[in-house]
Amino acid sequence: MAMISEFLEKPAMGGMTFELTVLVLPIWVAVLVGILVGWAWKPNWVNLSLEGESQKSVMAVKRQCLTCVRWISDVIIGRANSSSFCDSTGNFSSSAPEVEKSSSLNVDDLKHLHNLVEKKDNGPSWIPMMNKSTNNMSYQAWRRDPETGPPQYYSRTVYEDVTPEILRDFFWDDEFRLTWDDMLANSELLEKCATTGSMVVRWVRKFPFFCSDREYIIGRRIWNSDGTYYCVTKGVPNSTVPRRDKPRRVDLYYSSWSIRAVESERDGRMTASEVLLFHHEDMGIPWEIAKLGIRQGMWGAVRKIDPALRAYQKHRATAAPLSSSALMAQINTKVDVSTLETSDETNGSLDQDLEQQVLTMEKRGGIPKMAVIVGAVAVALTLDRGLLTKAVVFGVARRFAGRL
Numbered sequence: 001m002a003m004i005s006e007f008l009e010k011p012a013m014g015g016m017t018f019e020l021t022v023l024v025l026p027i028w029v030a031v032l033v034g035i036l037v038g039w040a041w042k043p044n045w046v047n048l049s050l051e052g053e054s055q056k057s058v059m060a061v062k063r064q065c066l067t068c069v070r071w072i073s074d075v076i077i078g079r080a081n082s083s084s085f086c087d088s089t090g091n092f093s094s095s096a097p098e099v100e101k102s103s104s105l106n107v108d109d110l111k112h113l114h115n116l117v118e119k120k121d122n123g124p125s126w127i128p129m130m131n132k133s134t135n136n137m138s139y140q141a142w143r144r145d146p147e148t149g150p151p152q153y154y155s156r157t158v159y160e161d162v163t164p165e166i167l168r169d170f171f172w173d174d175e176f177r178l179t180w181d182d183m184l185a186n187s188e189l190l191e192k193c194a195t196t197g198s199m200v201v202r203w204v205r206k207f208p209f210f211c212s213d214r215e216y217i218i219g220r221r222i223w224n225s226d227g228t229y230y231c232v233t234k235g236v237p238n239s240t241v242p243r244r245d246k247p248r249r250v251d252l253y254y255s256s257w258s259i260r261a262v263e264s265e266r267d268g269r270m271t272a273s274e275v276l277l278f279h280h281e282d283m284g285i286p287w288e289i290a291k292l293g294i295r296q297g298m299w300g301a302v303r304k305i306d307p308a309l310r311a312y313q314k315h316r317a318t319a320a321p322l323s324s325s326a327l328m329a330q331i332n333t334k335v336d337v338s339t340l341e342t343s344d345e346t347n348g349s350l351d352q353d354l355e356q357q358v359l360t361m362e363k364r365g366g367i368p369k370m371a372v373i374v375g376a377v378a379v380a381l382t383l384d385r386g387l388l389t390k391a392v393v394f395g396v397a398r399r400f401a402g403r404l
Contacts, residue, residue: 105198105221109232111340113256116154116278117230126154132299136160137306138265141298143291150252151291152280157302159309160266164259164273165330168222168229169322170312171257172329174201180308182206185213189324190238197222197331200238204247207283213247214283224332228260235281252282 115121126142133139141155159167170176174187183205191200203216219236222229235253243249257277264272283290322330 104193105219105232105234105236107340109221109234109256110223110230110335110337113230113232113258113278114337114340116256117258117276123152129153129295130299132302134303134306136310139299139302150280150282150287151294152278153294155275155277155279155302157275157277157305158262158265158272159275159306160264160272162273162309162313164227164229164261166313166316167259167273167275167309168231169316169326169329170309171231172220172222173312173323173326174203175323175325176312176315180304180311182304190217190240192328194331196333197328199325199328200236201325202238202241211285215241215244215247215249216253217241217249218253222329222332223335225335225337228258228337229332230256230258230337232256248284250281250283252280254281255279 112121124144124146126144128140129143130139130141136159138158139155140157141153144152144154146152174184174189177184178187184203185206186202186204188202189199190202192198198219198221201218201220203218205214205216207213217236217238218233220231220233222231224230233255235251255277256279257275259273259275261270262272262274263270285293
């Protein structure tokens with residue numbers, strides 16, 4: 001440890017590096033290889049405070065492998081760069097204002113919707129609201145009231161004689177929606193990405209006469225997992241549209257759904273499609289009043305969708321040109337949702353596995369003290385040059401060396 005203390009006080013880092021290289025050349029080469037591999041995952045513990053440094057730093061080192069696993073998982077499932085929005089040519093742009101950087105939907109949004117679909121979001125229980133049907137569709141709805149935030153709604157609709165792809169395009173097609181959705185007054189495309197299919201749109205929706213109209217800035221993206229479509233739409237920030245008194249901006253908005261083929265309730269063939277919708281928003285209306293209005297108007301609004309869907313089927317059968325939003329609906333990110341479940345299980349068990357491996361190595365005496373000390377010095381040379389970083393690195397080294 002005297003050598004380490006001398007290193008901290010000695011200003012000539014180049015000379016110290018040369019001396020260490022001459023003394024421990026084989027170990028130095030091994031450490032350099034490890035640094036090159038691990039540099040892409042800069043440890044979180046380099047920014048920790050001195051208070052509790054040893055306990056936090058040791059656990060951060062153990063979690064380094066977990067960071068690597070998560071990074072690989074994100075690559076596999078096509079995670080978008082969450083700090084940029086893709087421009088119309090498909091190239092990511094970093095010149096957007098800082099406030100707009102969260103407008104790009106990513107794998108976290110997919111995970112959230114997938115957890116809702118699989119009933120794994122750890123939210124309150126759903127309360128049944130409605131069970132209705134017609135000749136062409138069946139509809140069930142539930143509601144729940146979280147501790148904070150507006151009421152949340154969940155519905156399951158099965159449409160007969162329609163493919164998931166037609167339903168996907170139908171709900172995305174804003175130009176056609178203007179012909180059947182009485183509440184939609186205006187729709188405007190603000191941003192799009194031809195690579196991921198991500199969009200940012202502006203909606204203005206009509207409200208009853210005693211309320212002003214509402215404005216929504218909505219981010220949208222679709223993932224495709226083996227024929228099941230996960231369609232995410234939610235409110236996002238966007239500085240290109242100034243906030244005004246009227247129409248009133250709705251910031252908290254979430255309306256996402258999954259679509260898949262299911263057996264027909266008529267003959268059991270796979271000719272029907274199921275839509276699982278999850279919706280909540282803060283419209284600026286007292287929640288109890290909003291719940292009453294939704295309960296009274298829900299079935300009337302849902303019944304209008306089926307004839308509009310049949311009209312859309314006929315429209316598509318004419319081979320008419322697709323609208324721009326319908327074309328964007330066909331650009332999906334292909335994923336395997338089983339990787340989401342695997343990554344969640346891995347996150348929960350990897351810490352225990354790493355702890356067991358460390359304990360096993362300690363019992364076997366598999367970590368030479370000199371290797372730990374020299375490795376710590378090499379990391380300190382490679383990372384930030386501040387005294388705080390060195391103190392944390394050497395705290396980890398002392399912790400490990402003292403336990404061997």
